[in-house]
Amino acid sequence: MIKRCIMIFPHFENQQRIDDIRKKYDPLSECVRPHITLVFPFESEIDTNKLKEHIETMLLDVKAFHINLNGITASTLAGNYLFLNVKEGNAQIVEIHKRLYTGILKEFYPQWLKEIDFLPHMTLGSISDLNAFKMAVEETKNIDDVFETIVNTISVEIIDENEDSIIELNIPLGA
8 A cells, every 4th residue: 555645835935934934843744845735635546647647637737826825823723833834825725635635546535524525734843732823823823924926737646655755747727
């Protein structure tokens, strides 16, 4: 079984700000670059070429698009998380998410996601200790940097046994 995730790896001119926050609050900051998840981690025997074909077919008419992220919020739905909110590009990300979870990926749609709306975001922190989480929320609540870029690639990563990210596929979006 291969453990994979499908995501957007945006790059921002002010990327260092995100990296600094993640180093402090996200235990996976050394394993995977800052990202927006489209298809949550799943284990399967799907062949790389079949997965590539599915993604390319589902995104055939999807063009590169602009995103804007701003504002850090706390989420306690499935743990204690700090999320950087997607302010512009939400509709496109949600549409890509829905398209990808069809066909050969339909069976991997998480049960917990059937109970809430998918909310595109970039995770900046995951803090198990409640007091440390409250401090992190307080420390980040006034950060108002704006992060902007063009999304022109969707990536598939393999998650190895150490939680490290190995890029398996990069699929360009239309111009």
